[in-house]
Amino acid sequence: MTRPGAADVRAWAELLRVPALLTVPGDTIAGAAAVSARPTPRALLAIGSSLCLYEAGMALNDWADRDEDAAERPHRPLPSGRVRPAAAFTAACALTAAGLALAGRAGRPALSVAAPLAATVWAYDLGLKRTWAGPVAMAAARGLDLLLGAAATAGRFRPALAPALLLGTHTLAVTTVSRGETRGGSALPPLAALAATGVLTRLLTQGRTPLSGALAASYLATAARPYLHASLNPSPPLTQRAVGGGIRATIPLQAALSARSGAPVAALLTVALAPLAGRLARKVSVT
Numbered sequence: 001m002t003r004p005g006a007a008d009v010r011a012w013a014e015l016l017r018v019p020a021l022l023t024v025p026g027d028t029i030a031g032a033a034a035v036s037a038r039p040t041p042r043a044l045l046a047i048g049s050s051l052c053l054y055e056a057g058m059a060l061n062d063w064a065d066r067d068e069d070a071a072e073r074p075h076r077p078l079p080s081g082r083v084r085p086a087a088a089f090t091a092a093c094a095l096t097a098a099g100l101a102l103a104g105r106a107g108r109p110a111l112s113v114a115a116p117l118a119a120t121v122w123a124y125d126l127g128l129k130r131t132w133a134g135p136v137a138m139a140a141a142r143g144l145d146l147l148l149g150a151a152a153t154a155g156r157f158r159p160a161l162a163p164a165l166l167l168g169t170h171t172l173a174v175t176t177v178s179r180g181e182t183r184g185g186s187a188l189p190p191l192a193a194l195a196a197t198g199v200l201t202r203l204l205t206q207g208r209t210p211l212s213g214a215l216a217a218s219y220l221a222t223a224a225r226p227y228l229h230a231s232l233n234p235s236p237p238l239t240q241r242a243v244g245g246g247i248r249a250t251i252p253l254q255a256a257l258s259a260r261s262g263a264p265v266a267a268l269l270t271v272a273l274a275p276l277a278g279r280l281a282r283k284v285s286v287t
Contacts, residue, residue, distance in 0.1 A: 010284075011082035016058045019280035020247055024054045026254025026270040027142065027167070031149025033263035034160035039153065045106035046152035049114055050145050052099030057121040057141075060092035064125050072182045096122070103148065110152035117144040135175040143168035146257075163257045166200055170253055173197065174246035177230065181240045190230035190242050197223045197249075204256045211264050215256035215271060223249035244285075248277060 028047045032039055062069065062078050063085055070079035077083040096118050103114030124137040143164035150160035157164075173193035180189060197220060204216035226245030230238045251274045259267035 007082065011077040013284050015062055015077040015083050015088060016055050018284055019277050020058075021051060021054060022273045022277040022280070023247060023250040023254075024050050024145070025273065026251055026258075027145040028149030028152070029263075029266045029270050030163055030167070030254045030257040030261070031146040031151075031157070031160045032153040033258040033261040033266045034146075034163045035150045035154040035156060036159070036262070037150075037154040039266070042106040042110065042152045043149060045102050046110055046149050049099045049102035049106065049110070049152075050148060052095045052102065053114065053118055053121055054145075056092045056095035056099060056118070057125060059088045059095065060122065060125040061129075063088040063092060103152070106152040107155065109155045109157070110148060113144055113148045113151045113157065117141060117148060120144065134179075135172050138175040139168035139172035142171040163261065166203065166257065167250075167253065169196060170200060170246070170250065174243060174250075177227070177239060177246060178243045180234060180236075181243050182236055185234055185239075187231045187234045190227045190234060190239070193242070193246065194224060194227040194231060197227065200253070204253075204260060208260050209262075209264070211267060212256050212259035215252050215259055215267060218252040218271070219249050219256055222252060244281065248274070248281065251277060 025047050028043055028050055029039070031046075032043050037043075062076060066078045066085055069076045074080060078085055078088060100111065100114055100118060103110045120137055120141045124134060124141065128134050128137045146164040146167050147157040147160050150157040173196040177189045177193050180186070201216045201220040204219070205213045223245050226238070226242040230242035252271055255267040255271035258264075258270055
């Protein structure tokens with residue numbers, strides 16, 4: 001019989017989608033690599049800030065969707081009663097405050113990026129995700145997260161704009177596909193995501209190092225097959241697998257961006273998170 005404490009931990013792990021959390025540090029690392037800066041203590045603060053803001057978004061997402069989940073996904077922590085809605089909302093507020101505080105400790109440039117990032121997360125969860133602007137807002141959040149790493153590390157982020165755009169494009173594709181994960185729907189979103197993945201892979205491999213090429217190939221291999229399956233049969237199970245594949249592909253994409261910026265050690269540190277994320281994903285759903 002499962003101990004109550006263990007059950008509580010699992011419920012919060014599901015609420016916060018812990019395996020997906022491992023896709024976050026690579027944003028900061030890629031941002032630091034883009035400004036040709038070595039990791040500093042401020043970069044570690046930026047990673048902490050990113051983790052807090054990401055998990056704030058996860059908690060707030062389920063709080064905002066609790067009525068919809070009660071009908072479509074009653075097994076989720078809030079509709080099943082394993083986590084109270086008030087507790088989820090309180091966690092979202094506390095994590096947001098912690099994320100902004102850590103960014104503030106990293107310096108004014110970092111806070112200037114973290115503040116709009118937090119605002120974007122809240123705007124997405126509380127309304128934008130149900131509109132056409134939802135995927136765009138999510139893409140903007142990922143891009144800002146990468147810029148946070150650059151701003152915290154070097155006090156500037158202009159050189160990181162191109163990597164942020166590539167990461168945002170990937171996120172836009174995944175988020176668009178995720179809109180059909182409970183009901184299924186059109187084959188167009190996963191097909192478009194597959195095409196976007198191919199274009200991104202091409203851009204990552206143009207005139208770069210063998211390492212960036214290998215990581216780009218890993219990115220393509222992780223995302224392409226589930227997108228293809230979902231485009232052939234856009235049922236809820238295959239669409240959910242496509243979303244999961246897209247989320248997992250974020251890590252090799254971040255690593256490829258770091259390698260593309262001339263930071264092979266940062267790239268290898270990032271991609272090392274992928275096996276752990278895969279193991280955790282077998283225990284706790286990332287969607």
